[in-house]
Amino acid sequence: MIDWDRFDLVVFDMDGTLYDQPPLRRRMAVMLARESIQSRSMAVARMLGAYRRRREALADTTAQDFAQEQYRLPGRDPETVRAVVREWMEERPLPLLRRFRVEGVEALFARLSVSCAVAVHSDYRVEAKLAALGLSARFTVAAEDVGRLKPDPAGLRWLMAAARADPARTLMIGDRDDRDGEAARRAGVRALIRGRDFRHYDEPIFRHAA
Amino acid sequence: MLPDFAATVGALAATVAERERCATGSVQGARDFVLASFAAMPVYLRPPLRAATLFFDLWAVPRRGRLFHRLPPRQRRAQMEAWETGPARMLIRFYVSLVLVSLWHD
Numbered sequence: 210m211i212d213w214d215r216f217d218l219v220v221f222d223m224d225g226t227l228y229d230q231p232p233l234r235r236r237m238a239v240m241l242a243r244e245s246i247q248s249r250s251m252a253v254a255r256m257l258g259a260y261r262r263r264r265e266a267l268a269d270t271t272a273q274d275f276a277q278e279q280y281r282l283p284g285r286d287p288e289t290v291r292a293v294v295r296e297w298m299e300e301r302p303l304p305l306l307r308r309f310r311v312e313g314v315e316a317l318f319a320r321l322s323v324s325c326a327v328a329v330h331s332d333y334r335v336e337a338k339l340a341a342l343g344l345s346a347r348f349t350v351a352a353e354d355v356g357r358l359k360p361d362p363a364g365l366r367w368l369m370a371a372a373r374a375d376p377a378r379t380l381m382i383g384d385r386d387d388r389d390g391e392a393a394r395r396a397g398v399r400a401l402i403r404g405r406d407f408r409h410y411d412e413p414i415f416r417h418a419a
Numbered sequence: 420m421l422p423d424f425a426a427t428v429g430a431l432a433a434t435v436a437e438r439e440r441c442a443t444g445s446v447q448g449a450r451d452f453v454l455a456s457f458a459a460m461p462v463y464l465r466p467p468l469r470a471a472t473l474f475f476d477l478w479a480v481p482r483r484g485r486l487f488h489r490l491p492p493r494q495r496r497a498q499m500e501a502w503e504t505g506p507a508r509m510l511i512r513f514y515v516s517l518v519l520v521s522l523w524h525d
Contacts, residue, residue: 234520235456242516246509254519258439261523 218374222383223331313410360391422476430488452521
């Protein structure tokens with residue numbers, strides 16, 4: 210049972226929390242397969258795979274220059290990597306996002322916004338995806354803004370400072386316990402994990418939200 | 420000795436995963452991801468893709484005496500890489516792309 214009245218700030222993760230990731234990933238994979246066939250090259254698929262691994266590795270370190278460091282792949286021009294990532298991970302998924310939005314999230318955002326601050330904290334850029342989902346939040350923060358990936362709590366702390374909220378009055382809602390849950394634990398914040406604590410936002414756990 | 424679509428996809432996923440050693444993710448997850456992607460494809464694309472995949476599985480029989488999905492890893496990889504640069508390279512590129520995406524960590 211959640212006492213929703215005790216929260217001043219509710220922070221949502223983006224990918225896998227506000228929309229279903231597996232069906233989007235399958236669509237993107239088929240698009241990428243088509244691109245590989247047309248271009249007769251696996252370069253983009255390999256580059257994106259290497260970038261994902263680089264990000265996962267950086268999540269466990271404290272790189273000083275994270276914004277640049279994430280694009281530094283062996284034998285690749287960082288600008289090319291950045292352009293490919295922007296196209297395939299930020300721009301191309303946008304038109305598909307709305308249809309995979311998690312049930313009940315729009316109504317929950319609206320209800321929560323009445324009584325507390327709603328924020329979105331993602332390792333990737335937030336604004337365009339949030340708009341594509343038809344949602345809005347008072348505060349947003351991405352890994353590049355704070356130079357740290359989850360589970361580092363820097364993003365969560367940045368949001369709490371912006372919203373002037375205490376950890377005890379903040380709730381993190383995410384889909385990965387090893388990233389969102391761990392970031393919340395390090396910041397002293399309670400967390401709900403999609404897939405473990407709930408599946409969608411029409412469930413009873415959210416009934417009394419605001 | 421009948422060709423098996425799901426087993427062939429699983430064998431291809433394992434072969435790609437073995438080649439791309441630095442990828443994370445599981446072979447079983449890759450197989451499931453490719454089969455789910457196949458199921459989500461437009462209806463008109465599925466029969467030709469399934470037929471081509473079964474043909475790929477059968478291709479090994481006259482040469483190796485076994486279906487592709489029953490070959491040892493080294494022979495699987497040799498067949499996959501031969502097809503990757505041959506006339507049916509689009510089929511293999513399709514599967515390799517899907518498997519590569521599935522092997523990225525969530």
